[in-house]
Amino acid sequence: MRRNFNEPRFNPAPGTCPLSGYIEFNYEMHQQMSEHYNQKDEIRCWVEDCIQQSGYDYSCYIVGSTSNGFGTKNSDVDICLVIDHDTEQVSKSDSMKALKICRKAIRNVGKFNDFAELIPAKVPILRLNIRGVQIDINCNNLTGLRNTWLLNAYSAMGPRVIDPRVRPVAMFLKKICKKLTINDASEGTLTSYSINLMLINYLQTRTPPILPVLQGLDEEINISDSLHELPHRIRRHPAEWEVQNTATVGQLVFGFFDYYNQFDFNQVISVRLGKPVSALDERLMFPDNQLFTGKKIRIEEPFDGTNTARAVYKPESFPKIKFAIQTAQRLFEKCLDGGIDVQEVVNDLYLDKEELENILTQEALDSITQESKHNIFVISSSDSSEDEGNRKNDSSEDKNASAKREGTEKETEKDRKEKEREVEVTNDHRPSETSDTRGEESNGTIGSATRDHKEFVSDEGVGTYTGDTVTVESDEEYDFEIVEEKSTSAVLDEKKQKMKKILEILKQKADAMSSDDSSDENPNHESEDDDSGDDCVITSAYTPPVATKETLEGKTAKEIECILLESDDDDDEKPSTSEIKFPPSKLSLPPPKSS
DSSP: OOOOTSSSOOOOOTTTHHHHHHHHHHHHHHOOOOOOOOHHHHHHHHHHHHHHHOOOOEEEESHHHHHHHBTTTTOEEEEEEESOTTOOOOOOHHHHHHHHHHHHHHTTTTTOOOOOEEESSOOOEEEEETTTTTEEEEEEEEEHHHHHHHHHHTTTTTSSOOOOHHHHHHHHHHHHHTTTTOOOGGGGGOOHHHHHHHHHHHHSSSSSSOOOOOOOOOTTOSSSSSTTTHHHHHHTTOOOOOOOOOOHHHHHHHHHHHHHHHOOEEEEEETTSSEEETTOOOTTTTOOHHHHHHHHSSSSHHHTTOOOTTTTTSTTHHHHHHHHHHHHHHHHHOOOOSSHHHHHHHHHHOOOOHHHHHHHHHHHHHHHHHHHHOEEEEEEOOHHHHHHHHHHHHHHHHHHHHHHHHHHHHHOOOHHHHHHHHHHHHOOOOOHHHHHHHHHHHTTSSSSOSSEEEEEEEEEEEEETTTTTEEEEOOOOOOOOOOEEEHHHHHHHHHHHHHHHHHHHHHGGGGGOOOOOOOOOOOTTOOOOOOOSOOOOOOOOOOOOOOOOHHHHHOOHHHHHHHHHHHTTTTTTTOOSOOOOOOOOOOOOOOOOOO
């Protein structure tokens, strides 16, 4: 257990929910009391006095968590330096000028000699440290001043809305989000302001609701209302509000994470409307705007209508936030069941980096798959130059194929039986029909197999092949490799072994073979051997020597090979030439690489 030694040991009261008890315990330990706020307000008054004594009629207001009711006693002090009460936000150059005046005033009048850093960010900030408290001063950020007053009303500490559960829940949620590292805008996650708006909207949508929709009760609570009138208008609402929801703080914390674990983040979280709405909803200040449609998390700012979660822009940020919410939901579900040391569990809480990496990897793969869902992969069995030549000859080959099919249909049953016997003698194994078809088509030679599109199903998807090209349509994108099954030398070695086997068979049958061959048959007739696994294709005809024991004796191995190839055992067809063409190396489609 990573014990926080600054925190006393929590001992839950008997018969109470340990989770609820620990949330209340955490709030009592860290809540901002009146004396803490007064000390911070003294700093605001000191800065304002220094500026006004320097001759500038500027005003200072405390904004952020210190003043909105959701802060702790250790919260930093954010001050809004107002130089123009009628301008929502001044230019960056005017802001820099006013902050330099402020820095000079606190040095000359306030005798502040410590380091004061002027940060020229998009919203310039003057940062200093007084009494161990960090002070951030911005210039004329009136929207921040307005939402501070609004959140103070939603913190439910009066005068119209009083609910002692809101602040403890908000403080505990912020602690959990920091433990899970999703409460840092500089790292692409959520600001404390965004987390508070998520909580308010969650409490507005309970049945019955815990918080009202103030801007729904009075539409004048908007950015056009004056700074003098706005705080008074907010305090007047609601006229009557009775809290009927009796959920405990423990149930509300679990419910918060359970709600957003199932939440559709395509919707916009809107405190102003009191419910999540579509990004296209006309009630939004900026419907169908890139502020929302281009973001993973969408939270409407109640006054200027921008997206307060715009910092969540990194690809890994949204999956990380979702995983953190899921982690907290599982944890607090167990805490509600009891039997767990809640203080120890919270102190030991962290985000599992290994599991997060797996989630991020899967998210990346899903994103790639979604983008390339209908990609088509083409695997060719020959070079591109050969493919182009084959495509140019497709028309003539189709005509030849039709003629050959007509010839094969005229073969008699006797011819087919004799061909089958020949196949049994000359083939020691038979490749699959699909491989033969691909091999024949890639070689440009067609038996009875047609060049029509043929469909096949594989683990990679459903596709077609025509000629020597295979097309696969897949729902997933994989890295494919083209693998040659056999090299040319391997094919030659296999042929030598096959010829030896044929020689042995023919020697045994030589005495029984007839010396007369059916040479009177049509020499242009081609054999129907669409299923044979022969690795050579033989064309044109002449009268070959007969392979007998006498003709084979005394011949060299090369001469025997030619005689055997040219002879035709018990076949009515004329054999073909001795010119042997080896088909291109066959292609195989490997399984997809593992992610």
